[in-house]
Amino acid sequence: MEDCIMNSVSNENQTHLPFCATKIDAKKVHLGFDGGNLTSDAGALILREINQEIGLVEAIASELTDSRDAGKIKHTLHDLLSQRIIQIACGHEDANDSNTLRNDPIFKMITDRCPENGDALASQPTLSGTSNQ
Numbered sequence: 001m002e003d004c005i006m007n008s009v010s011n012e013n014q015t016h017l018p019f020c021a022t023k024i025d026a027k028k029v030h031l032g033f034d035g036g037n038l039t040s041d042a043g044a045l046i047l048r049e050i051n052q053e054i055g056l057v058e059a060i061a062s063e064l065t066d067s068r069d070a071g072k073i074k075h076t077l078h079d080l081l082s083q084r085i086i087q088i089a090c091g092h093e094d095a096n097d098s099n100t101l102r103n104d105p106i107f108k109m110i111t112d113r114c115p116e117n118g119d120a121l122a123s124q125p126t127l128s129g130t131s132n133q
Helices: 044-054 056-063 077-089 095-101 105-110 124-131
Strands: none
Touching: 044 056, 044 077, 044 105, 056 077, 077 095, 077 105, 077 124, 095 124
């Protein structure tokens, strides 16, 4: 029982609750229930690599004219296309999924953002507005 965590430790990011686990093969067992950053679309990284090899998004972006006000652009046309194409390829064909997926760590990575603290991707209204131009 000396391996029990007896006190709760809390900070702004996580809370450790008391939990005792017996050793397995003389190794301590640590259980985490914070979930961390999870995704159900890890395969998107493979699609990102394929895109980098063949240059699909770059080819499409080079053929389009971005008529948005340059001073108000937060997401590049390349990032918007990457986000939308990969989301569709992963089975998220409705743009309304973008609101949920904009903070998904894997989708951040496909646009070269840090999965932990990188800027959020485009919202559904931003993606829809761009695709309607």
